[in-house]
Amino acid sequence: MTQSILLPTRKDEAWRYSDIDAVQGSAPETFEAWEDIRVAEGETWRDLIVIDDGDDLALRRLRIVIEKNARAELAALVAGGRLGRLEVVVTLAEGAHFELGGITLGGGDTTREIVTRMAHEKPGATSNQTVRSVHWGKGTGNFLGRIDVVRDAQKTDAAQSFKGLLLERGASVNSVPQLEIYADDVQCAHGATVGQLDESARFYMAARGLPPETIRRLLVQAFIGDATRELADETTRETLLEKALAKLDERT
Numbered sequence: 001m002t003q004s005i006l007l008p009t010r011k012d013e014a015w016r017y018s019d020i021d022a023v024q025g026s027a028p029e030t031f032e033a034w035e036d037i038r039v040a041e042g043e044t045w046r047d048l049i050v051i052d053d054g055d056d057l058a059l060r061r062l063r064i065v066i067e068k069n070a071r072a073e074l075a076a077l078v079a080g081g082r083l084g085r086l087e088v089v090v091t092l093a094e095g096a097h098f099e100l101g102g103i104t105l106g107g108g109d110t111t112r113e114i115v116t117r118m119a120h121e122k123p124g125a126t127s128n129q130t131v132r133s134v135h136w137g138k139g140t141g142n143f144l145g146r147i148d149v150v151r152d153a154q155k156t157d158a159a160q161s162f163k164g165l166l167l168e169r170g171a172s173v174n175s176v177p178q179l180e181i182y183a184d185d186v187q188c189a190h191g192a193t194v195g196q197l198d199e200s201a202r203f204y205m206a207a208r209g210l211p212p213e214t215i216r217r218l219l220v221q222a223f224i225g226d227a228t229r230e231l232a233d234e235t236t237r238e239t240l241l242e243k244a245l246a247k248l249d250e251r252t
Helices: 028-032 199-206 211-227 234-249
Strands: 034-039 045-050 057-066 071-078 083-092 096-108 112-121 127-136 140-149 155-167 174-181 188-193
Touching: 028 057, 028 140, 028 174, 034 045, 034 071, 045 057, 045 083, 045 234, 057 071, 057 096, 057 140, 071 083, 071 112, 083 096, 083 127, 096 112, 096 211, 127 140, 127 174, 127 211, 140 155, 140 188, 155 174, 155 199, 155 211, 174 188, 199 211, 211 234
Parallel strands: 034 057, 045 071, 057 083, 071 096, 083 112, 096 127, 112 140, 127 155, 140 174, 155 188
Antiparallel strands: none
């Protein structure tokens, strides 16, 4: 099988908005490099992933299996590479919970994206995904989130929340929710909004003497801080926010 067959294309739904040119020249085995994680029954697993470097492709791929009544909590910042991409596939057993707090940042001619799939295969499992994207220049932020609920997975409660903030004209964000639901007693919700900085809030703070750069930073901090609010671990919340603000301070 040749490399051209193995590399992804925009015909693949999960790569529709991606920078396919950035993956050219990547070794085919790059796309088989999955990190497998299993959270044992009743246990809690937490991790913080930061993608903040890389020339062309900066890729992390996780497969997480959450056993009965276990919890997995992932905080993620995607702010590196011409194409920075985090893929997460989660399989949930009965009573399991998965929590994602994700942030994508980027300017110039970059694409930063989070791609997830929640496989609800047993009753009573819950998942919640909160993703915030801030982009400028010609930067693009993507969130593609798929939720699969099988016929026997009654009492599933799955939610996605995506918001994009465009700091400059020319930047863009895309949100693609996909729901495949075969059970009838479930709650599955998704929401997506895209906008610019709140002009009324900027005017209010400017009238009180705050300089424009301080105003911008405070408003962006409040926006991305929303991605961390459902993470249970305070240290993780603070670290994710600090790293995101540090990358924003470096922006060009």
